[in-house]
């Protein structure tokens with residue numbers, strides 16, 4: 001059998017569509033903040049499934065929830081009611097503490113699709129359908145997601161793009177000049193993740209809220225990366241300092257499932273009933289298995305006060321990284337941290353952006369991180385990472401950065 005003799009890399013090369021630029025590492029298992037490769041070497045995982053594994057690897061609460069629910073009821077479709085979906089929606093509403101309702105789906109891209117449909121439904125009676133998004137944003141890889149995303153590289157080769165998305169710079173003047181009688185909504189990531197970990201200015205967010213109020217637009221937050229505890233707050237926009245800039249819609253995914261695939265979007269009253277029966281649906285969204293898992297994740301974050309841990313460990317990491325050689329800027333909140341680096345001289349046979357080259361060197365030294373843009377690496381450890389694990393990661397970073405030579 002070829003599957004027995006081929007290496008994992010060979011299996012991928014022959015059988016998997018090569019749409020990802022993967023890092024040279026095959027992971028076989030994980031526990032807590034550590035993962036092991038196929039040869040049994042351990043790594044400290046500060047990429048955490050790109051901010052998805054909120055409780056680390058193989059957390060007991062998630063194992064128990066999944067095993068018990070798998071033995072009870074896996075999936076029913078949304079033709080029927082199941083208790084876990086109702087309970088998860090109620091818990092999310094309680095945590096964000098703003099009256100609204102929730103739709104469950106399976107990924108971040110799909111959660112944003114729901115927000116686009118909410119915006120179009122909101123504007124449809126008045127011929128409004130355009131959504132303003134920001135330059136440098138990232139909203140996923142669906143066809144509408146790449147139209148919404150403010151980065152050229154995701155659009156190339158997929159034209160014609162879905163119409164109805166207009167990009168603006170993160171200034172009120174720029175957003176104002178993008179407004180038209182067709183505008184239905186404004187969608188932003190309060191902390192841009194893939195675009196290099198860039199928190200939006202709180203005055204800008206407040207200004208967007210005022211603009212939306214003045215023109216009857218929906219203010220939508222993509223909190224797929226920055227929401228639900230990652231920044232040390234349930235609401236990612238609170239981390240920017242603009243807690244009062246309350247949105248009309250929010251998308252979530254990643255950390256909500258702690259590693260199992262789930263997406264969701266929330267709509268504030270009175271917009272929560274815009275999508276009535278028959279207007280939006282997915283077969284797997286909100287399955288009892290996945291909702292039970294997400295309940296276990298959120299309850300653990302509450303019980304173990306992991307928001308406080310995220311804020312404290314984040315401050316520890318930022319302190320440890322500031323001032324290291326090559327580091328030009330450290331941005332972020334909680335455990336969504338971006339380290340912007342200067343370019344450095346590549347070794348022989350080393351290719352790619354500075355962020356990618358540093359990421360590969362850190363892997364070799366035993367630390368997994370996630371690149372974001374050309375010059376930024378992200379530290380996104382599980383929310384229950386310990387002070388000692390953060391110090392261990394900082395030690396690896398110090399060791400690797402001490403050996404690089406900046407390009408002058």
Ligand SMILES: Cc1ncc(COP(=O)(O)O)c(C=O)c1O
Nearest residue numbers: 107108109138139140193224225
């Ligand atoms: C802010 C943001 N929006 C949307 C997405 C897309 O989510 P998914 O990859 O689950 O479709 C991502 C993923 O990185 C993201 O960071």
